[in-house]
Amino acid sequence: xxxxxxxxxxxxxxxxxxxxxxxxxxxxxxxxxxxxxxxxxxxxxxxxxxxxxxxxxxxxxxxxxxxxxxxxxxxxxxxxxxxxxxxxxxxxxxxxxxxxxxxxxxxxxxxxxxxxxxxxxxxxxxxxxxxxxxxxxxxxxxxxxxxxxxxxxxxxxxxxxxxxxxxxxxxxxxxxxxxxxxxxxxxxxxxxxxxxxxxxxxxxxxxxxxxxxxxxxxxxxxxxxxxxxxxxxxxxxxxxxxxxxxxxxx
Amino acid sequence: xxxxxxxxxxxxxxxxxxxxxxxxxxxxxxxxxxxxxxxxxxxxxxxxxxxxxxxxxxxxxxxxxxxxxxxxxxxxxxxxxxxxxxxxxxxxxxxxxxxxxxxxxxxxxxxxxxxxxxxxxxxxxxxxxxxxxxxxxxxxxxxxxxxxxxxxxxxxxxxxxxxxxxxxxxxxxxxxxxxxxxxxxxxxxxxxxxxxxxxxxxxxxxxxxxxxxxxxxxxxxxxxxxxxxxxxxxxxxxxxxxxxxxxxxxxxxxxxxxxxxxxxxxxx
Numbered sequence: 194x195x196x197x198x199x200x201x202x203x204x205x206x207x208x209x210x211x212x213x214x215x216x217x218x219x220x221x222x223x224x225x226x227x228x229x230x231x232x233x234x235x236x237x238x239x240x241x242x243x244x245x246x247x248x249x250x251x252x253x254x255x256x257x258x259x260x261x262x263x264x265x266x267x268x269x270x271x272x273x274x275x276x277x278x279x280x281x282x283x284x285x286x287x288x289x290x291x292x293x294x295x296x297x298x299x300x301x302x303x304x305x306x307x308x309x310x311x312x313x314x315x316x317x318x319x320x321x322x323x324x325x326x327x328x329x330x331x332x333x334x335x336x337x338x339x340x341x342x343x344x345x346x347x348x349x350x351x352x353x354x355x356x357x358x359x360x361x362x363x364x365x366x367x368x369x370x371x372x373x374x375x376x377x378x379x380x381x382x383x384x385x386x387x388x389x390x391x392x393x394x395x396x397x398x399x400x401x402x403x404x405x406x407x408x409x410x411x412x413x414x415x416x417x418x419x420x421x422x423x424x425x426x427x428x429x430x431x432x433x434x435x436x437x438x439x440x441x442x443x
Numbered sequence: 444x445x446x447x448x449x450x451x452x453x454x455x456x457x458x459x460x461x462x463x464x465x466x467x468x469x470x471x472x473x474x475x476x477x478x479x480x481x482x483x484x485x486x487x488x489x490x491x492x493x494x495x496x497x498x499x500x501x502x503x504x505x506x507x508x509x510x511x512x513x514x515x516x517x518x519x520x521x522x523x524x525x526x527x528x529x530x531x532x533x534x535x536x537x538x539x540x541x542x543x544x545x546x547x548x549x550x551x552x553x554x555x556x557x558x559x560x561x562x563x564x565x566x567x568x569x570x571x572x573x574x575x576x577x578x579x580x581x582x583x584x585x586x587x588x589x590x591x592x593x594x595x596x597x598x599x600x601x602x603x604x605x606x607x608x609x610x611x612x613x614x615x616x617x618x619x620x621x622x623x624x625x626x627x628x629x630x631x632x633x634x635x636x637x638x639x640x641x642x643x644x645x646x647x648x649x650x651x652x653x654x655x656x657x658x659x660x661x662x663x664x665x666x667x668x669x670x671x672x673x674x675x676x677x678x679x680x681x682x683x684x685x686x687x688x689x690x691x692x693x694x695x696x697x698x699x700x701x702x703x704x705x706x707x708x709x710x711x
Contacts, residue, residue, distance in 0.1 A: 248658050285656075301668075331455070
Protein backbone atom coordinates (compact mmCIF):
# COMPACT_ATOMS: atom_id res chain seq x y z
CA UNK A 194 0.00 0.00 0.00
CA UNK A 195 2.62 2.49 -1.02
CA UNK A 196 0.08 4.76 -2.66
CA UNK A 197 -3.11 5.03 -0.66
CA UNK A 198 -5.46 5.40 -3.55
CA UNK A 199 -9.10 4.60 -2.98
CA UNK A 200 -10.74 3.16 -6.07
CA UNK A 201 -14.42 2.29 -6.37
CA UNK A 202 -15.66 0.67 -9.57
CA UNK A 203 -19.35 0.33 -10.31
CA UNK A 204 -20.56 -0.31 -6.76
CA UNK A 205 -24.13 -1.48 -6.15
CA UNK A 206 -25.63 -2.09 -2.74
CA UNK A 207 -29.18 -3.00 -1.75
CA UNK A 208 -30.29 -3.26 1.87
CA UNK A 209 -32.01 -6.48 2.98
CA UNK A 210 -35.37 -4.64 2.97
CA UNK A 211 -34.95 -4.04 -0.78
CA UNK A 212 -33.92 -0.35 -0.59
CA UNK A 213 -31.31 0.41 -3.22
CA UNK A 214 -28.72 2.53 -1.40
CA UNK A 215 -25.92 2.64 -3.97
CA UNK A 216 -26.55 2.46 -7.71
CA UNK A 217 -23.36 2.13 -9.69
CA UNK A 218 -20.88 4.46 -8.03
CA UNK A 219 -17.34 4.78 -9.37
CA UNK A 220 -14.59 7.18 -8.38
CA UNK A 221 -10.92 7.34 -7.57
CA UNK A 222 -9.36 9.27 -4.72
CA UNK A 223 -5.64 9.93 -4.79
CA UNK A 224 -3.12 9.87 -1.99
CA UNK A 225 -3.38 12.98 0.22
CA UNK A 226 -6.63 14.20 -1.32
CA UNK A 227 -9.33 15.70 0.85
CA UNK A 228 -12.74 14.71 -0.50
CA UNK A 229 -16.20 15.55 0.78
CA UNK A 230 -19.13 13.29 0.09
CA UNK A 231 -22.30 15.32 0.35
CA UNK A 232 -25.93 14.68 -0.34
CA UNK A 233 -29.35 14.83 1.25
CA UNK A 234 -30.50 12.35 3.90
CA UNK A 235 -30.66 8.84 2.49
CA UNK A 236 -28.40 9.69 -0.44
CA UNK A 237 -26.11 6.76 0.41
CA UNK A 238 -23.17 8.57 2.05
CA UNK A 239 -22.88 6.42 5.17
CA UNK A 240 -23.53 3.22 3.21
CA UNK A 241 -20.71 4.15 0.87
CA UNK A 242 -18.28 4.77 3.73
CA UNK A 243 -19.23 1.50 5.44
CA UNK A 244 -18.67 -0.35 2.15
CA UNK A 245 -15.15 1.06 1.89
CA UNK A 246 -14.12 -0.65 5.12
CA UNK A 247 -15.94 -3.91 4.50
CA UNK A 248 -18.66 -3.46 7.13
CA UNK A 249 -21.16 -3.69 4.29
CA UNK A 250 -20.39 -5.88 1.30
CA UNK A 251 -21.52 -4.46 -2.06
CA UNK A 252 -23.76 -6.64 -4.24
CA UNK A 253 -21.38 -6.03 -7.11
CA UNK A 254 -18.41 -3.87 -8.01
CA UNK A 255 -14.86 -3.58 -6.84
CA UNK A 256 -13.39 -1.48 -4.03
CA UNK A 257 -9.64 -1.20 -3.68
CA UNK A 258 -7.63 0.57 -1.02
CA UNK A 259 -4.12 0.95 -2.34
CA UNK A 260 -3.18 -2.40 -3.84
CA UNK A 261 -5.68 -4.34 -1.76
CA UNK A 262 -9.23 -5.32 -2.65
CA UNK A 263 -11.72 -4.85 0.18
CA UNK A 264 -12.34 -8.52 0.79
CA UNK A 265 -12.38 -10.54 3.99
CA UNK A 266 -8.79 -11.72 3.91
CA UNK A 267 -7.55 -8.12 3.60
CA UNK A 268 -9.83 -6.58 6.24
CA UNK A 269 -7.25 -6.57 9.00
CA UNK A 270 -4.59 -4.78 6.91
CA UNK A 271 -7.06 -2.37 5.37
CA UNK A 272 -8.68 -1.44 8.66
CA UNK A 273 -5.29 -0.76 10.17
CA UNK A 274 -4.66 1.78 7.42
CA UNK A 275 -8.11 3.39 7.56
CA UNK A 276 -9.29 5.42 10.51
CA UNK A 277 -13.08 5.52 10.61
CA UNK A 278 -14.96 7.91 12.88
CA UNK A 279 -18.67 7.41 13.35
CA UNK A 280 -21.37 10.04 13.46
CA UNK A 281 -22.10 9.33 17.10
CA UNK A 282 -18.85 9.68 19.05
CA UNK A 283 -20.45 7.79 21.95
CA UNK A 284 -20.46 4.61 19.88
CA UNK A 285 -16.73 4.83 19.56
CA UNK A 286 -15.98 5.33 23.22
CA UNK A 287 -16.79 2.24 25.25
CA UNK A 288 -13.92 1.83 27.69
CA UNK A 289 -13.54 2.97 31.26
CA UNK A 290 -11.02 5.72 30.51
CA UNK A 291 -10.05 7.87 27.54
CA UNK A 292 -6.60 6.26 27.62
CA UNK A 293 -8.07 2.75 27.24
CA UNK A 294 -10.31 3.89 24.41
CA UNK A 295 -7.46 5.44 22.46
CA UNK A 296 -5.31 2.41 23.23
CA UNK A 297 -7.97 -0.06 22.04
CA UNK A 298 -6.82 -0.06 18.39
CA UNK A 299 -3.06 -0.39 18.99
CA UNK A 300 -3.67 -3.09 21.62
CA UNK A 301 -5.89 -5.02 19.21
CA UNK A 302 -2.99 -5.06 16.80
CA UNK A 303 -0.87 -6.47 19.62
CA UNK A 304 1.64 -3.65 19.84
CA UNK A 305 3.86 -3.53 22.90
CA UNK A 306 2.51 -1.53 25.84
CA UNK A 307 5.40 0.96 25.47
CA UNK A 308 4.46 1.59 21.83
CA UNK A 309 0.76 1.77 22.78
CA UNK A 310 1.53 4.43 25.41
CA UNK A 311 3.60 6.40 22.93
CA UNK A 312 0.84 6.32 20.32
CA UNK A 313 -1.92 7.21 22.77
CA UNK A 314 0.02 10.20 24.06
CA UNK A 315 0.84 11.36 20.54
CA UNK A 316 -2.76 10.97 19.30
CA UNK A 317 -4.21 12.82 22.28
CA UNK A 318 -1.66 15.56 21.90
CA UNK A 319 -2.57 16.06 18.22
CA UNK A 320 -6.24 16.58 19.07
CA UNK A 321 -5.39 18.65 22.14
CA UNK A 322 -6.92 16.20 24.60
CA UNK A 323 -3.91 15.08 26.63
CA UNK A 324 -5.50 16.43 29.80
CA UNK A 325 -8.47 14.08 29.35
CA UNK A 326 -6.38 10.91 29.41
CA UNK A 327 -7.62 9.51 32.72
CA UNK A 328 -11.21 10.77 32.44
CA UNK A 329 -14.15 8.42 31.84
CA UNK A 330 -15.42 9.12 28.29
CA UNK A 331 -19.07 9.47 29.30
CA UNK A 332 -18.19 12.55 31.36
CA UNK A 333 -16.75 14.47 28.41
CA UNK A 334 -18.53 17.22 26.50
CA UNK A 335 -19.64 16.64 22.89
CA UNK A 336 -16.56 18.42 21.51
CA UNK A 337 -14.21 16.51 23.78
CA UNK A 338 -15.84 13.23 22.81
CA UNK A 339 -15.34 14.07 19.14
CA UNK A 340 -11.67 14.92 19.73
CA UNK A 341 -11.12 11.68 21.64
CA UNK A 342 -12.93 9.63 18.99
CA UNK A 343 -10.57 11.12 16.38
CA UNK A 344 -7.60 10.36 18.66
CA UNK A 345 -8.85 6.78 18.98
CA UNK A 346 -8.35 6.30 15.24
CA UNK A 347 -5.19 8.42 14.97
CA UNK A 348 -3.52 6.10 17.50
CA UNK A 349 -3.61 3.43 14.80
CA UNK A 350 -1.58 5.79 12.60
CA UNK A 351 -3.90 5.43 9.62
CA UNK A 352 -3.09 6.69 6.13
CA UNK A 353 -6.71 7.39 5.27
CA UNK A 354 -9.38 9.03 7.41
CA UNK A 355 -13.05 8.26 6.78
CA UNK A 356 -15.38 10.48 8.75
CA UNK A 357 -19.13 10.25 8.97
CA UNK A 358 -20.68 13.60 9.93
CA UNK A 359 -17.72 14.72 12.03
CA UNK A 360 -19.22 18.10 12.93
CA UNK A 361 -22.69 16.91 13.95
CA UNK A 362 -23.75 17.90 17.47
CA UNK A 363 -20.76 20.20 17.97
CA UNK A 364 -20.99 23.74 19.28
CA UNK A 365 -19.51 26.47 17.03
CA UNK A 366 -16.16 26.63 18.84
CA UNK A 367 -15.68 22.87 18.91
CA UNK A 368 -16.63 22.78 15.25
CA UNK A 369 -14.06 25.45 14.40
CA UNK A 370 -11.42 23.55 16.38
CA UNK A 371 -12.31 20.39 14.44
CA UNK A 372 -12.03 22.23 11.11
CA UNK A 373 -8.58 23.58 12.03
CA UNK A 374 -7.53 20.12 13.16
CA UNK A 375 -8.70 18.51 9.90
CA UNK A 376 -6.94 21.18 7.87
CA UNK A 377 -3.66 20.26 9.55
CA UNK A 378 -3.98 16.55 8.75
CA UNK A 379 -1.98 15.34 5.80
CA UNK A 380 -3.92 12.06 5.57
CA UNK A 381 -6.16 11.20 2.68
CA UNK A 382 -9.53 12.37 4.00
CA UNK A 383 -13.00 11.28 2.94
CA UNK A 384 -15.66 13.18 4.83
CA UNK A 385 -19.38 12.46 4.54
CA UNK A 386 -21.25 15.49 5.80
CA UNK A 387 -24.09 17.98 5.49
CA UNK A 388 -21.87 20.74 6.83
CA UNK A 389 -20.95 22.51 3.61
CA UNK A 390 -19.01 25.25 5.41
CA UNK A 391 -16.73 22.56 6.79
CA UNK A 392 -16.40 21.15 3.29
CA UNK A 393 -15.45 24.55 1.94
CA UNK A 394 -12.71 24.90 4.54
CA UNK A 395 -11.30 21.38 4.53
CA UNK A 396 -11.90 19.65 1.19
CA UNK A 397 -10.64 20.61 -2.23
CA UNK A 398 -12.87 18.07 -3.97
CA UNK A 399 -16.55 17.27 -3.50
CA UNK A 400 -18.65 14.35 -4.64
CA UNK A 401 -22.40 14.93 -4.59
CA UNK A 402 -24.60 11.88 -4.10
CA UNK A 403 -28.30 11.52 -4.75
CA UNK A 404 -30.39 8.34 -4.86
CA UNK A 405 -27.24 6.28 -4.57
CA UNK A 406 -25.62 7.83 -7.63
CA UNK A 407 -22.95 10.44 -8.24
CA UNK A 408 -24.66 13.64 -9.35
CA UNK A 409 -21.51 15.73 -9.46
CA UNK A 410 -17.80 15.27 -8.82
CA UNK A 411 -15.39 18.16 -9.00
CA UNK A 412 -13.73 21.04 -7.25
CA UNK A 413 -15.44 22.13 -4.05
CA UNK A 414 -15.47 25.80 -5.05
CA UNK A 415 -17.19 25.02 -8.34
CA UNK A 416 -19.78 22.65 -6.88
CA UNK A 417 -20.67 24.72 -3.84
CA UNK A 418 -21.15 27.78 -6.03
CA UNK A 419 -23.62 25.94 -8.25
CA UNK A 420 -26.87 26.88 -6.53
CA UNK A 421 -29.04 25.02 -8.99
CA UNK A 422 -27.15 21.75 -8.53
CA UNK A 423 -27.23 22.07 -4.75
CA UNK A 424 -30.95 22.80 -4.79
CA UNK A 425 -31.57 19.74 -6.96
CA UNK A 426 -29.64 17.62 -4.49
CA UNK A 427 -31.53 18.88 -1.44
CA UNK A 428 -28.63 21.06 -0.30
CA UNK A 429 -28.02 24.77 -0.08
CA UNK A 430 -25.02 27.05 -0.47
CA UNK A 431 -22.78 27.26 2.57
CA UNK A 432 -23.14 30.47 4.60
CA UNK A 433 -19.68 31.59 3.55
CA UNK A 434 -20.81 31.69 -0.08
CA UNK A 435 -24.23 33.23 0.51
CA UNK A 436 -24.78 36.93 0.09
CA UNK A 437 -25.21 39.09 3.15
CA UNK A 438 -28.98 39.51 3.73
CA UNK A 439 -28.46 43.20 4.59
CA UNK A 440 -25.95 44.54 2.09
CA UNK A 441 -26.22 41.67 -0.44
CA UNK A 442 -22.42 41.47 -0.54
CA UNK A 443 -20.52 38.25 -0.07
CA UNK B 444 -36.24 10.76 34.58
CA UNK B 445 -34.01 12.17 37.27
CA UNK B 446 -34.20 8.75 38.92
CA UNK B 447 -32.90 7.03 35.82
CA UNK B 448 -30.14 9.57 35.30
CA UNK B 449 -29.09 9.24 38.91
CA UNK B 450 -29.17 5.44 38.52
CA UNK B 451 -26.72 5.74 35.63
CA UNK B 452 -24.42 7.83 37.80
CA UNK B 453 -24.83 5.39 40.70
CA UNK B 454 -23.89 2.45 38.51
CA UNK B 455 -20.86 4.32 37.26
CA UNK B 456 -19.82 5.13 40.81
CA UNK B 457 -18.07 1.77 41.21
CA UNK B 458 -16.36 2.23 37.85
CA UNK B 459 -15.01 5.57 38.99
CA UNK B 460 -13.93 4.20 42.35
CA UNK B 461 -11.92 1.52 40.57
CA UNK B 462 -9.89 4.20 38.76
CA UNK B 463 -8.45 5.62 41.96
CA UNK B 464 -4.79 5.32 42.78
CA UNK B 465 -4.36 3.96 46.30
CA UNK B 466 -2.25 1.17 47.81
CA UNK B 467 -5.09 -1.29 47.27
CA UNK B 468 -5.86 -0.12 43.73
CA UNK B 469 -2.20 -0.51 42.78
CA UNK B 470 -2.08 -4.16 43.84
CA UNK B 471 -2.12 -6.84 41.16
CA UNK B 472 -5.76 -7.67 40.28
CA UNK B 473 -5.08 -11.41 40.42
CA UNK B 474 -3.96 -11.15 44.04
CA UNK B 475 -7.06 -9.16 44.95
CA UNK B 476 -9.27 -11.69 43.18
CA UNK B 477 -7.68 -14.63 45.00
CA UNK B 478 -7.98 -12.90 48.39
CA UNK B 479 -11.62 -12.05 47.68
CA UNK B 480 -12.42 -15.64 46.69
CA UNK B 481 -10.66 -17.04 49.76
CA UNK B 482 -12.50 -14.52 51.96
CA UNK B 483 -15.89 -15.51 50.52
CA UNK B 484 -15.12 -19.22 50.88
CA UNK B 485 -13.93 -18.71 54.47
CA UNK B 486 -17.05 -16.71 55.32
CA UNK B 487 -19.52 -19.27 54.00
CA UNK B 488 -17.56 -22.23 55.38
CA UNK B 489 -18.54 -21.54 58.98
CA UNK B 490 -21.28 -23.57 60.58
CA UNK B 491 -24.64 -21.82 60.69
CA UNK B 492 -24.47 -21.33 64.48
CA UNK B 493 -20.85 -20.05 64.57
CA UNK B 494 -21.60 -16.34 64.42
CA UNK B 495 -18.97 -15.39 66.99
CA UNK B 496 -16.26 -16.77 64.68
CA UNK B 497 -17.48 -14.47 61.90
CA UNK B 498 -16.71 -11.28 63.82
CA UNK B 499 -12.95 -11.15 63.02
CA UNK B 500 -13.82 -11.28 59.30
CA UNK B 501 -15.00 -7.66 59.62
CA UNK B 502 -11.31 -6.71 59.74
CA UNK B 503 -10.91 -7.30 56.00
CA UNK B 504 -13.57 -4.82 54.77
CA UNK B 505 -12.46 -2.27 57.37
CA UNK B 506 -8.87 -2.44 56.12
CA UNK B 507 -9.90 -2.22 52.45
CA UNK B 508 -12.29 0.68 53.09
CA UNK B 509 -9.48 2.61 54.77
CA UNK B 510 -6.50 1.76 52.59
CA UNK B 511 -8.55 1.89 49.38
CA UNK B 512 -10.07 5.26 50.33
CA UNK B 513 -13.55 3.92 49.56
CA UNK B 514 -16.48 5.90 50.99
CA UNK B 515 -18.43 3.61 53.32
CA UNK B 516 -22.06 4.66 52.89
CA UNK B 517 -22.43 4.34 49.08
CA UNK B 518 -20.90 0.85 49.14
CA UNK B 519 -22.84 -0.12 52.27
CA UNK B 520 -26.12 0.93 50.63
CA UNK B 521 -25.34 -1.19 47.59
CA UNK B 522 -24.54 -4.17 49.79
CA UNK B 523 -28.09 -3.98 51.17
CA UNK B 524 -29.62 -4.62 47.75
CA UNK B 525 -29.53 -8.40 48.15
CA UNK B 526 -30.52 -8.31 51.81
CA UNK B 527 -34.30 -8.66 51.21
CA UNK B 528 -33.67 -11.93 49.35
CA UNK B 529 -31.59 -13.34 52.21
CA UNK B 530 -34.12 -12.12 54.77
CA UNK B 531 -36.84 -13.88 52.78
CA UNK B 532 -34.88 -17.10 52.33
CA UNK B 533 -33.73 -17.31 55.94
CA UNK B 534 -37.03 -16.40 57.57
CA UNK B 535 -37.90 -20.08 57.93
CA UNK B 536 -34.87 -20.74 60.17
CA UNK B 537 -36.45 -19.29 63.36
CA UNK B 538 -39.75 -20.98 62.53
CA UNK B 539 -38.36 -24.45 61.94
CA UNK B 540 -35.36 -24.48 64.32
CA UNK B 541 -36.90 -23.61 67.70
CA UNK B 542 -34.41 -25.34 70.00
CA UNK B 543 -33.51 -22.80 72.72
CA UNK B 544 -29.97 -21.71 73.46
CA UNK B 545 -28.57 -19.57 76.30
CA UNK B 546 -26.91 -16.44 75.07
CA UNK B 547 -26.45 -14.55 78.32
CA UNK B 548 -27.33 -15.43 81.96
CA UNK B 549 -31.01 -16.33 81.79
CA UNK B 550 -31.64 -14.97 78.30
CA UNK B 551 -32.73 -17.67 75.86
CA UNK B 552 -33.09 -17.50 72.15
CA UNK B 553 -33.97 -20.17 69.60
CA UNK B 554 -31.10 -21.57 67.52
CA UNK B 555 -33.06 -20.58 64.41
CA UNK B 556 -32.55 -16.89 65.18
CA UNK B 557 -28.80 -17.48 65.59
CA UNK B 558 -28.55 -19.21 62.23
CA UNK B 559 -30.74 -16.47 60.70
CA UNK B 560 -28.38 -13.80 61.99
CA UNK B 561 -25.40 -15.87 60.79
CA UNK B 562 -26.93 -16.01 57.32
CA UNK B 563 -27.44 -12.24 57.21
CA UNK B 564 -23.88 -11.56 58.41
CA UNK B 565 -22.44 -13.99 55.85
CA UNK B 566 -24.48 -12.38 53.09
CA UNK B 567 -23.41 -8.91 54.15
CA UNK B 568 -19.71 -9.83 54.34
CA UNK B 569 -19.61 -11.67 51.03
CA UNK B 570 -21.51 -8.97 49.12
CA UNK B 571 -19.35 -6.29 50.72
CA UNK B 572 -16.22 -8.21 49.73
CA UNK B 573 -17.39 -8.44 46.09
CA UNK B 574 -18.30 -4.74 46.03
CA UNK B 575 -14.96 -3.77 47.52
CA UNK B 576 -13.21 -5.90 44.93
CA UNK B 577 -14.95 -4.15 42.03
CA UNK B 578 -14.46 -0.76 43.72
CA UNK B 579 -10.72 -1.29 43.78
CA UNK B 580 -10.22 -3.14 40.49
CA UNK B 581 -11.28 -1.94 37.04
CA UNK B 582 -13.54 -4.18 34.99
CA UNK B 583 -10.76 -4.78 32.45
CA UNK B 584 -8.40 -5.89 35.19
CA UNK B 585 -11.04 -8.19 36.64
CA UNK B 586 -11.39 -9.82 33.23
CA UNK B 587 -7.61 -10.06 32.95
CA UNK B 588 -7.31 -11.74 36.36
CA UNK B 589 -10.14 -14.14 35.46
CA UNK B 590 -8.29 -15.19 32.34
CA UNK B 591 -5.14 -15.65 34.45
CA UNK B 592 -7.16 -18.08 36.53
CA UNK B 593 -7.83 -19.99 33.28
CA UNK B 594 -11.47 -18.97 33.01
CA UNK B 595 -12.27 -19.58 29.31
CA UNK B 596 -11.80 -16.48 27.14
CA UNK B 597 -15.37 -16.66 25.84
CA UNK B 598 -16.69 -16.05 29.37
CA UNK B 599 -14.35 -13.16 30.13
CA UNK B 600 -15.22 -11.44 26.83
CA UNK B 601 -18.92 -12.01 27.44
CA UNK B 602 -18.46 -10.59 30.92
CA UNK B 603 -16.76 -7.46 29.59
CA UNK B 604 -19.17 -6.85 26.74
CA UNK B 605 -22.26 -7.51 28.88
CA UNK B 606 -20.97 -4.99 31.39
CA UNK B 607 -20.62 -2.40 28.65
CA UNK B 608 -24.03 -3.31 27.19
CA UNK B 609 -25.74 -2.49 30.50
CA UNK B 610 -24.84 1.18 29.99
CA UNK B 611 -26.13 1.19 26.44
CA UNK B 612 -29.38 -0.36 27.67
CA UNK B 613 -29.84 2.16 30.47
CA UNK B 614 -28.99 5.15 28.28
CA UNK B 615 -31.45 4.09 25.61
CA UNK B 616 -34.10 3.40 28.23
CA UNK B 617 -33.52 6.88 29.70
CA UNK B 618 -34.11 8.41 26.26
CA UNK B 619 -37.32 6.42 25.71
CA UNK B 620 -38.51 7.26 29.22
CA UNK B 621 -37.90 11.00 28.69
CA UNK B 622 -39.73 10.99 25.36
CA UNK B 623 -42.65 9.10 26.93
CA UNK B 624 -43.03 11.17 30.09
CA UNK B 625 -42.85 14.45 28.17
CA UNK B 626 -45.86 13.37 26.15
CA UNK B 627 -47.73 11.77 29.05
CA UNK B 628 -47.24 14.30 31.85
CA UNK B 629 -50.15 13.22 34.05
CA UNK B 630 -49.26 9.55 34.12
CA UNK B 631 -47.40 7.79 36.86
CA UNK B 632 -45.00 5.40 35.20
CA UNK B 633 -45.62 3.85 31.81
CA UNK B 634 -49.13 2.71 30.92
CA UNK B 635 -49.29 -1.05 30.56
CA UNK B 636 -50.67 -0.71 27.02
CA UNK B 637 -47.35 0.84 25.96
CA UNK B 638 -45.11 -1.73 27.62
CA UNK B 639 -44.94 -4.02 24.61
CA UNK B 640 -44.09 -1.38 22.04
CA UNK B 641 -41.61 0.39 24.33
CA UNK B 642 -39.80 -2.83 25.15
CA UNK B 643 -39.67 -3.66 21.45
CA UNK B 644 -38.27 -0.19 20.77
CA UNK B 645 -35.74 -0.60 23.53
CA UNK B 646 -34.59 -3.93 22.12
CA UNK B 647 -34.27 -2.58 18.57
CA UNK B 648 -32.51 0.60 19.64
CA UNK B 649 -30.05 -1.10 21.94
CA UNK B 650 -29.44 -3.68 19.22
CA UNK B 651 -28.62 -0.88 16.76
CA UNK B 652 -26.34 0.88 19.25
CA UNK B 653 -24.63 -2.38 20.16
CA UNK B 654 -24.10 -3.05 16.46
CA UNK B 655 -22.54 0.40 15.94
CA UNK B 656 -20.25 -0.15 18.90
CA UNK B 657 -19.32 -3.55 17.50
CA UNK B 658 -18.49 -1.95 14.13
CA UNK B 659 -16.28 0.58 15.92
CA UNK B 660 -14.47 -2.25 17.65
CA UNK B 661 -14.07 -4.29 14.48
CA UNK B 662 -12.69 -1.28 12.61
CA UNK B 663 -10.05 -0.88 15.28
CA UNK B 664 -8.82 -4.43 14.96
CA UNK B 665 -11.19 -6.34 17.29
CA UNK B 666 -11.33 -9.95 16.16
CA UNK B 667 -12.96 -11.71 19.08
CA UNK B 668 -10.10 -11.13 21.47
CA UNK B 669 -10.28 -8.24 23.89
CA UNK B 670 -6.76 -7.02 24.57
CA UNK B 671 -6.29 -5.20 27.80
CA UNK B 672 -3.17 -3.50 29.03
CA UNK B 673 -0.17 -5.74 29.15
CA UNK B 674 -0.18 -8.05 32.15
CA UNK B 675 1.35 -6.41 35.15
CA UNK B 676 4.04 -8.26 37.00
CA UNK B 677 3.55 -9.56 40.50
CA UNK B 678 5.70 -7.56 42.89
CA UNK B 679 6.85 -8.35 46.41
CA UNK B 680 4.05 -6.19 47.87
CA UNK B 681 1.51 -8.40 46.06
CA UNK B 682 2.98 -11.57 47.55
CA UNK B 683 3.05 -9.98 51.01
CA UNK B 684 -0.58 -8.85 50.67
CA UNK B 685 -1.63 -12.33 49.58
CA UNK B 686 0.40 -14.04 52.34
CA UNK B 687 -0.94 -11.82 55.13
CA UNK B 688 -4.57 -12.24 54.15
CA UNK B 689 -4.33 -15.98 53.57
CA UNK B 690 -2.69 -16.38 56.99
CA UNK B 691 -5.45 -14.23 58.49
CA UNK B 692 -8.21 -16.29 56.87
CA UNK B 693 -6.59 -19.56 58.01
CA UNK B 694 -6.31 -18.23 61.57
CA UNK B 695 -9.91 -17.05 61.59
CA UNK B 696 -11.12 -20.33 60.12
CA UNK B 697 -9.32 -22.70 62.46
CA UNK B 698 -9.13 -20.69 65.70
CA UNK B 699 -11.98 -19.00 67.50
CA UNK B 700 -10.23 -15.65 67.79
CA UNK B 701 -12.84 -13.80 69.89
CA UNK B 702 -12.80 -16.64 72.46
CA UNK B 703 -8.97 -16.79 72.38
CA UNK B 704 -8.71 -13.03 72.89
CA UNK B 705 -11.30 -13.20 75.65
CA UNK B 706 -9.42 -15.92 77.50
CA UNK B 707 -6.09 -14.08 77.12
CA UNK B 708 -7.61 -10.86 78.45
CA UNK B 709 -9.45 -12.49 81.32
CA UNK B 710 -6.55 -14.83 82.02
CA UNK B 711 -8.85 -17.87 82.15
